[in-house]
Amino acid sequence: MKTNEEIYPGIKAYKESIKTYNIQRAFTQIESLLSEANSRLTSLEPWKKTGKEKGDILLQGLPYIYLATLLLFPFIPEATEKVMKAMGIHPDTTLDTPMNINLNTISKPDILFEKK
Numbered sequence: 001m002k003t004n005e006e007i008y009p010g011i012k013a014y015k016e017s018i019k020t021y022n023i024q025r026a027f028t029q030i031e032s033l034l035s036e037a038n039s040r041l042t043s044l045e046p047w048k049k050t051g052k053e054k055g056d057i058l059l060q061g062l063p064y065i066y067l068a069t070l071l072l073f074p075f076i077p078e079a080t081e082k083v084m085k086a087m088g089i090h091p092d093t094t095l096d097t098p099m100n101i102n103l104n105t106i107s108k109p110d111i112l113f114e115k116k
Contacts, residue, residue, distance in 0.1 A: 002063075003098065004063075004067060004095055004096070004097075004098065004099065007063045007064075007067060007099075008033050008036070008063075008064075008067050010029040010032050010033060011029075011067070011071075011095055013025065013029050014026055014029040014030070014071055014095075015095065017029065018074065026071075029071065030068065030071045030072060033064060033067060033068055033071065034064070034068055036064070037061060037064035037065075037068070040060065040061070040064075041057070041061055044057045044060070046058055059103075062099075062101065063099055065083070065087070066087065066089065066099045066101065067095075069083045069084055069087070069089065070093065070094070070095050071095070079112040079113060082109045082110045082111075082112055083109050083112070085109070085110075086106060086107050086108065086109035086110075087101055087106055088101055088102055088105045088106065089101065
């Protein structure tokens, strides 16, 4: 299994940004990860697939959701905790923790942001 840094090499720059309180650079790394995920899914077009092929493509997006959740945690902890709970990610998980998600326990998350 790949390490988180092999999945997304920008983690090192993100960690350094957090240590030095360079929030703009940290968000640049988050944006880069999400852009990569979007490009990948756009090119693979899972909405045009069915069955196992569609499932396999969607599974490829799971590491991106996992990492984006961890990267966003310092900034929106309440929302990311809901995603972590739905994905079965332990609350003590860090960017150094290998992804370990049981697909059979993923559930629909609570509403992330309430409309007011």
